[in-house]
Amino acid sequence: MPLDASRCAKCAASWLPARERCPSCGxxxxxxxxxxxxEILSWTLVHVAPEGARTSGPVALVALGDAIAxxxxxxxxxxxxxxxxxxxxxxxxxxxx
Amino acid sequence: MSAIRLKACLDDVRPCRSGASxxxxxxxxxxxxxxxxxxxxPEVYVAGAAMTRFGRDPRPLAALARDAAEPALAEAxxxxxHAFFGLHAPEETTGDAxxxxxxxxxxxxxxxxxxxxxxxxxxxxxxxEAAFFAVKSGLVSAALVVGAERMTHLAxxxxxxxxxxxxxxxxxxxxxxxxxxxxxxxRRVMAETGLTREDLARVPVKAHAHGAxxxxxxxxxxxxxxxxxxxxxxxxxxxxxxxxxxxxxAAAVVLTARPTGVRVAAIGHATDAHALADRRGEGALTSFxxxxxxxxVAFERAGRSPRDVHVxxxxxxxxxxxxxxxxxLGFFPRGEAARATASGATSLGGALPVNAGGGLKARGHPVxxxxxxxxxxxxxxxxxxxxxxxxxxxxxxxxHSIGGFGNNNLVTILEAS
Numbered sequence: 001m002p003l004d005a006s007r008c009a010k011c012a013a014s015w016l017p018a019r020e021r022c023p024s025c026g027x028x029x030x031x032x033x034x035x036x037x038x039e040i041l042s043w044t045l046v047h048v049a050p051e052g053a054r055t056s057g058p059v060a061l062v063a064l065g066d067a068i069a070x071x072x073x074x075x076x077x078x079x080x081x082x083x084x085x086x087x088x089x090x091x092x093x094x095x096x097x
Numbered sequence: 098m099s100a101i102r103l104k105a106c107l108d109d110v111r112p113c114r115s116g117a118s119x120x121x122x123x124x125x126x127x128x129x130x131x132x133x134x135x136x137x138x139p140e141v142y143v144a145g146a147a148m149t150r151f152g153r154d155p156r157p158l159a160a161l162a163r164d165a166a167e168p169a170l171a172e173a174x175x176x177x178x179h180a181f182f183g184l185h186a187p188e189e190t191t192g193d194a195x196x197x198x199x200x201x202x203x204x205x206x207x208x209x210x211x212x213x214x215x216x217x218x219x220x221x222x223x224x225x226e227a228a229f230f231a232v233k234s235g236l237v238s239a240a241l242v243v244g245a246e247r248m249t250h251l252a253x254x255x256x257x258x259x260x261x262x263x264x265x266x267x268x269x270x271x272x273x274x275x276x277x278x279x280x281x282x283x284r285r286v287m288a289e290t291g292l293t294r295e296d297l298a299r300v301p302v303k304a305h306a307h308g309a310x311x312x313x314x315x316x317x318x319x320x321x322x323x324x325x326x327x328x329x330x331x332x333x334x335x336x337x338x339x340x341x342x343x344x345x346x347a348a349a350v351v352l353t354a355r356p357t358g359v360r361v362a363a364i365g366h367a368t369d370a371h372a373l374a375d376r377r378g379e380g381a382l383t384s385f386x387x388x389x390x391x392x393x394v395a396f397e398r399a400g401r402s403p404r405d406v407h408v409x410x411x412x413x414x415x416x417x418x419x420x421x422x423x424x425x426l427g428f429f430p431r432g433e434a435a436r437a438t439a440s441g442a443t444s445l446g447g448a449l450p451v452n453a454g455g456g457l458k459a460r461g462h463p464v465x466x467x468x469x470x471x472x473x474x475x476x477x478x479x480x481x482x483x484x485x486x487x488x489x490x491x492x493x494x495x496x497h498s499i500g501g502f503g504n505n506n507l508v509t510i511l512e513a514s
Contacts (some may be wrong), residue, residue: 013377017267023375041382042288044280045333046272050258056272061281061374061382068374068382072271081288093270 003087003094005067007032014067017094038064040083040096043073062087062096071096139354141232141361142514144239145173146476148469151346151461152315153249158184158191158347159203162245165347165466166204173351175239179210179231183224183244185217185464189259191247200243209241217263218414219500220244221348221468222507226364228352238354244469245347256343260464263501265372276340278373278502279415280332285382286417287334294334296435298325300416301338301458303444303451308459310445310485315344315461339416344461348469350476359479360514362401362493365394369504380431385503388425395495395508396427403427406510407491408478409449410471412499413456422497423451426508445486453478453486471496472509479513 006018010027016034021027043060046053058079062071064087071087071094073079085096147168149161156164162182170177180201187193201211214224221244228240248256261274268278286292302322308314320338328337352361367390370376376386396402403426411426413419423434428449437443443451454460454474457467475494477483492513499506 015375023370023372024377042281042285044273044277044284045330046274046277047330047332048253048257048274048276049272050261050269050274051252051254052258053272059271059273059277059281061285070268070271070273070372070374081284093267 001036001088002033003036003064003089005032005034006030014065016064016067016069017089034064034067036064036086036088038062038085038087040078040081040085041068042081043079045079060085060096069094138233139235140356141229141352142355142357143350143359143361143472143476143511144175144353144355144357145169145171145351146349146473147172148313148348148466148473149346150313151344151463151466151470154345155250158187158193158196158245158247159200161247161345161347162200162243162349163203165245165349166241166243169349169351170241173239173353175351175353175355177206177209177239177241177351178237179212179228180204180206180241180243181224181227182211182213183215183221183242183465183469184213185215185220185246186259186262190251200245206241216500216505218464219468219498219505219507220465221470222496222498222509223366223468223500225350225352225469225472225509226366226507229361229364232352232354240352241349242352242469243347243349244466246463246465247345248343248463249345251343268372274332275502276335276415277332279417280335281373282382282421283334283417286421289383290432292420292435294326295322296420296439297339297416298322299435299438300413300419301325303438304413304456304458307445307453307486308455311455311460314455314459315342316455316459335415335417341414341457341462344463346461346463346466346470348466348473350469350472356514358514359476360512362510362512363395363398364510365391365398365508367391367394367506371501371504373502384421384425385499385506387504387506388422388497388499388508391506391508392426395510399510399512401493401510405493406449406495408453408475408488408494409451410454410474410496411451411456412497413452413458414462414499418499419451419456422499426495426497445488450488453483453488468496468498468507471498472511475511479511
């Protein structure tokens with residue numbers, strides 16, 4: 001399912017998740033859709049977690065069309081640069097498998 | 098001297114965006130005194146500089162600040178009219194709010210003005226900038242800057258949470274931490290340039306070698322590549338020895354319009370999008386546009402270029418940050434900082450000694466104090482008082498401080514005068 005995103009009316013940058021304002025130029029944004037399939041640009045696995053944080057698996061920067069989003073790995077999802085993954089909105093944040 | 102001579106890459110030191118943001122270059126033409134009746138803009142000098150021994154120091158914040166400020170004030174021998182305090186999070190670390198008044202009172206500065214300056218991990222550098230502006234304005238003839246933080250009494254999970262507070266809410270929602278953001282950048286740089294784990298490990302090895310020569314450093318013990326590579330993972334691929342420690346400490350400088358042997362030539366300061374994933378353009382995930390913009394302003398205002406710099410303090414809170422920042426600052430072409438580090442170019446005795454005082458990694462990182470401690474180190478270098486760490490012939494020096502995860506950065510250029 002395509003993901004809810006924003007596109008800046010002024011500079012045409014795409015943002016995921018959706019925003020109220022363009023983080024790059026401050027311009028107004030319109031609703032847009034981003035592809036759910038993308039590629040891992042980088043990832044990490046936190047070993048020393050902040051107090052009160054839920055323990056999590058790998059977290060990746062994923063290129064989805066011309067947007068970049070942070071997404072947490074679902075169980076068994078790959079953790080390697082260049083891996084093709086599918087992203088979805090789940091529990092208020094993005095996850096990938 | 099290294100075969101790799103510092104290539105100036107001023108082409109790379111440019112603002113990342115145009116359009117909505119103003120052209121900082123045009124400020125140069127308009128920064129002359131506005132009123133025809135006003136005298137020339139004063140030059141700003143370092144009249145005193147001191148720091149506590151960084152490390153585990155259980156004394157109250159006020160005692161740390163006094164220990165740094167009193168020798169700096171004694172050296173300057175002037176009454177200060179305004180004190181600027183760089184502190185990251187005293188409300189959370191020691192429960193001290195109203196920190197500017199607390200510290201000014203503890204130092205017996207009343208009725209001098211007192212202001213706290215906070216820009217996350219660059220708070221100390223931003224406090225120096227505020228004092229620089231005050232003296233530059235001609236309204237203040239002597240200002241005190243103190244950076245201080247008390248952190249070692251917190252458990253690791255608590256200090257990790259406190260430092261994660263500087264990240265964007267969306268980053269924290271994924272359980273990310275400061276080292277985790279640095280890990281994301283490190284892995285991307287490794288994928289794009291072939292940077293290796295050993296390349297990263299050489300940065301803290303160098304920092305510890307320098308810290309061993311500094312009697313006020315948190316860590317005075319050399320470490321090996323094997324020590325770094327064998328330390329526990331913090332955020333894959335970064336390990337304990339890739340990360341600066343949590344430290345207690347304070348550092349102070351006095352800035353005056355009265356000439357001394359060390360002049361603050363220029364300061365550049367720039368921001369970027371709060372969240373890493375919200376940065377766009379070439380190198381958005383492998384470099385810091387805020388450093389490039391701050392460096393461009395600082396070099397232009399000082400009338401200098403990267404090749405003029407003899408000694409540098411670079412924000413090495415994580416090993417990857419030193420390598421990325423050396424390139425952002427224009428000292429080495431993109432992808433060359435690791436090779437320069439391996440060749441010894443950034444070690445004491447090399448073409449451009451970087452973090453001769455041990456850097457944040459070995460000198461220690463009491464957050465609010467770090468940006469001030471960098472300038473203390475460089476003032477000692479330019480005054481030829483750095484002892485075993487002395488960089489021969491140092492006359493132009495640069496300090497680079499990163500606020501948050503690369504989004505509120507300052508570059509300060511100092512010169513022997």
